[in-house]
Amino acid sequence: MRGLFKIALRNLMRSKRRTAATGMAIALGFAGFLIIGGFYERVARLLEVYTVYPLTSGHLQVYRRDGLRLAQITPTTHALDGEDLGIIKTAVQQMENVEFSGGRILGEGFVSNGCTMVPFIAIATEPRINRAIRDHPLVKRWLGTLMMVGKGRDIAAYDPVIGPIAITPGMGRMLSKDLVYDQVPTGRPLVPLGDCQSPASRNALALDANVQLVAAAWDGIFSTTDAEIVTRTAAGQTDLENTLVVAPLSLLQSLYHTEGATSYSVWLKDPSKLKQDLALLQGLLQRTGRTYEIFQWDDERINPYYVGQMKFMAVLFTFLAGVASLVIMFSIFNSATIAVIERTKEIGMFRAIGFRRAYVERLFVVEFFLLCLFALLAGVLLGTVGALIINHLNLAYEPPSIAVPLTIVIVPSWKSALAGTIIITGATLFASFSVARKACRQQITHILNQAHR
Amino acid sequence: MQKDHAGLQPIVQLTGVSKTYRLGQTVVEALRTVDLTLARREFTAIIGPSGSGKSTLLSIIGCIDTPDRGRVLIDNIDTSRLSDNALSDLRNEKIGFIFQSFNLVPVLTVYENIELPLLINDTIARAEHHARIMTALRDVGMETYSTNLPDQLSGGQRQRVAIARALVQSPTLVLADEPTANLDSVNTHKIIDLMLDLNQKIGTSFLFSTHDEKLIDRVSRVIRIQDGSIST
Numbered sequence: 001m002r003g004l005f006k007i008a009l010r011n012l013m014r015s016k017r018r019t020a021a022t023g024m025a026i027a028l029g030f031a032g033f034l035i036i037g038g039f040y041e042r043v044a045r046l047l048e049v050y051t052v053y054p055l056t057s058g059h060l061q062v063y064r065r066d067g068l069r070l071a072q073i074t075p076t077t078h079a080l081d082g083e084d085l086g087i088i089k090t091a092v093q094q095m096e097n098v099e100f101s102g103g104r105i106l107g108e109g110f111v112s113n114g115c116t117m118v119p120f121i122a123i124a125t126e127p128r129i130n131r132a133i134r135d136h137p138l139v140k141r142w143l144g145t146l147m148m149v150g151k152g153r154d155i156a157a158y159d160p161v162i163g164p165i166a167i168t169p170g171m172g173r174m175l176s177k178d179l180v181y182d183q184v185p186t187g188r189p190l191v192p193l194g195d196c197q198s199p200a201s202r203n204a205l206a207l208d209a210n211v212q213l214v215a216a217a218w219d220g221i222f223s224t225t226d227a228e229i230v231t232r233t234a235a236g237q238t239d240l241e242n243t244l245v246v247a248p249l250s251l252l253q254s255l256y257h258t259e260g261a262t263s264y265s266v267w268l269k270d271p272s273k274l275k276q277d278l279a280l281l282q283g284l285l286q287r288t289g290r291t292y293e294i295f296q297w298d299d300e301r302i303n304p305y306y307v308g309q310m311k312f313m314a315v316l317f318t319f320l321a322g323v324a325s326l327v328i329m330f331s332i333f334n335s336a337t338i339a340v341i342e343r344t345k346e347i348g349m350f351r352a353i354g355f356r357r358a359y360v361e362r363l364f365v366v367e368f369f370l371l372c373l374f375a376l377l378a379g380v381l382l383g384t385v386g387a388l389i390i391n392h393l394n395l396a397y398e399p400p401s402i403a404v405p406l407t408i409v410i411v412p413s414w415k416s417a418l419a420g421t422i423i424i425t426g427a428t429l430f431a432s433f434s435v436a437r438k439a440c441r442q443q444i445t446h447i448l449n450q451a452h453r
Numbered sequence: 454m455q456k457d458h459a460g461l462q463p464i465v466q467l468t469g470v471s472k473t474y475r476l477g478q479t480v481v482e483a484l485r486t487v488d489l490t491l492a493r494r495e496f497t498a499i500i501g502p503s504g505s506g507k508s509t510l511l512s513i514i515g516c517i518d519t520p521d522r523g524r525v526l527i528d529n530i531d532t533s534r535l536s537d538n539a540l541s542d543l544r545n546e547k548i549g550f551i552f553q554s555f556n557l558v559p560v561l562t563v564y565e566n567i568e569l570p571l572l573i574n575d576t577i578a579r580a581e582h583h584a585r586i587m588t589a590l591r592d593v594g595m596e597t598y599s600t601n602l603p604d605q606l607s608g609g610q611r612q613r614v615a616i617a618r619a620l621v622q623s624p625t626l627v628l629a630d631e632p633t634a635n636l637d638s639v640n641t642h643k644i645i646d647l648m649l650d651l652n653q654k655i656g657t658s659f660l661f662s663t664h665d666e667k668l669i670d671r672v673s674r675v676i677r678i679q680d681g682s683i684s685t
């Protein structure tokens with residue numbers, strides 16, 4: 001082995017231009033890998049945090065048996081009732097890794113301003129959970145301004161008695177409700193709407209933040225309740241842009257005439273123990289005598305949007321990484337082939353004076369391995385600089401089916417760095433070995449003579 | 454078993470060695486049933502016209518090519534039974550090569566070029582390497598050039614370095630295929646003198662090929678080769 005590295009290094013220095021060109025190809029490829037990987041990491045984390053926290057999916061979701069499918073259709077038999085919520089709460093209290101938890105209603109209905117009605121899909125949890133989510137470090141870190149409410153304060157800041165709700169800007173426009181609760185002067189008398197077609201009624205609509213929610217309650221009776229728009233919420237995804245309503249659990253419970261909920265969400269302190277906690281909760285709930293179903297947050301059945309997006313991202317990332325690897329492999333093949341042709345005579349001489357095939361092969365492999373190593377280091381530098389520049393530019397883009405523009409942020413991820421290192425190093429070793437091996441398999445006299453011509 | 458005058462095993466024994474090349478329709482018999490024995494310490498020249506089979510013969514003796522028929526014994530070892538790795542080791546330990554075009558590694562210094570055969574030689578202790586390289590350098594009169602790169606040397610100097618490289622691991626046999634073909638007549642004689650000197654001094658056998666008839670009187674043994682057949 002002695003001398004191998006010396007010879008390899010000297011050979012790299014021998015053809016500086018080719019070494020630089022090949023090294024640059026590897027470095028750029030790796031930098032691209034890091035940047036694409038960093039972007040993937042950013043979007044993956046964003047989608048994960050968005051799904052688990054603001055969408056209130058939690059890390060684990062408990063349903064009554066078949067509740068996922070039937071809770072909204074036949075809530076009396078398939079949604080959780082008040083007793084269920086108590087049972088699950090008691091079970092969850094025995095788990096150490098739980099950060100917070102609570103019932104969640106996913107419901108439908110109409111919002112009315114007195115003149116127009118628009119359909120809504122509402123998500124409701126207890127205000128303390130809304131607060132915990134709003135203040136959660138992960139939400140602050142990964143969603144930042146994305147989830148920031150426009151005007152007013154979030155629903156958790158208000159007394160549930162007034163029926164505080166958050167609606168999307170789209171719904172606000174449809175309902176001609178510009179103001180939020182805090183902007184309406186207290187004690188202003190309500191203005192009668194009169195004829196809904198007249199301009200006067202339009203103006204009257206815009207004077208307050210008051211709406212009515214209408215829905216079929218779980219007992220089958222039509223039900224309505226007053227609500228105050230206290231703030232705006234970003235829907236986060238296009239299909240909810242005009243329909244999302246976020247409300248306190250108690251408000252929707254009274255709207256749907258229930259003490260229960262659609263499901264029960266559990267947020268973990270350490271999500272890496274998801275599997276253990278799932279098993280633990282399953283065990284705890286089994287002992288209650290009632291049958292529940294528990295889903296993980298990344299289960300396609302409860303969060304199809306997240307899973308679909310991630311699949312798309314993974315395909316895209318794999319494709320780009322594959323192209324980068326191929327380009328790198330070809331440039332190494334190319335460079336190694338030229339090196340072998342240039343040094344054919346030398347290979348013949350090495351073999352003649354007693355170097356074994358494997359040793360000569362190693363000479364080339366080590367040479368390209370060293371080149372790869374330097375290039376990877378350069379690639380890390382390039383990638384870091386590239387990421388800093390991109391992050392600094394604050395490039396905004398609107399990804400498909402995400403309603404708000406995202407800034408492109410590259411989040412360095414050791415996983416993609418590791419994957420890139422393994423793939424690129426593997427490609428280097430393979431390419432240099434196969435080229436050198438081909439040369440070394442030839443008759444020694446053949447190699448020596450070839451060089452004379 | 455044949456023995457030479459010193460009562461030692463010969464270093465090379467070829468029996469019935471043939472080598473044929475086929476290029477499409479034409480068949481070239483490069484060697485025709487060659488029998489040859491080389492004794493230790495012998496200084497031998499192979500002389501023959503171009504295309505007579507000199508290089509082919511040297512390649513087969515040097516174990517970098519294999520005969521189609523016949524047996525090759527190097528230091529009494531039947532080379533046909535050896536694996537590629539074993540042949541490599543045999544070449545490294547027993548045979549030194551000098552090439553017509555020197556074949557020095559351009560990125561290595563004179564010292565490092567001479568060191569090459571030692572890098573893969575397990576039979577010589579590492580502590581000995583420096584002394585051996587310096588001795589080889591002195592033997593060829595190149596001790597002041599140890600840190601030079603090959604392209605800073607003249608052709609004659611490069612061939613001296615190549616000779617030092619061929620001798621550094623004390624092989625029993627040195628093979629040189631037209632070592633002087635790329636040199637002028639002054640350098641040619643200097644290189645032949647040097648090889649003769651070293652043959653006397655360290656007792657290594659030399660076998661070199663040439664088509665230069667003027668060199669005949671300087672060697673102890675001449676093998677003539679014509680159309681793949683030899684006459685001693």
Ligand SMILES: Nc1ncnc2c1ncn2[C@@H]1O[C@H](COP(=O)(O)OP(=O)(O)OP(=O)(O)O)[C@@H](O)[C@H]1O
Nearest residue numbers: 474475476481483502503504505506507508509510
């Ligand atoms: N690889 C090969 N393929 C085909 N024919 C070959 C090959 N190598 C040698 N020959 C033929 O074998 C014969 C002997 O060749 P060889 O190289 O041994 O001659 P030589 O005596 O060394 O000639 P020179 O003095 O020109 O170097 C020649 O006719 C040559 O054309």
Ligand SMILES: [Mg+2]
Nearest residue numbers: 507508509630
């Ligand atoms: Mg020849």
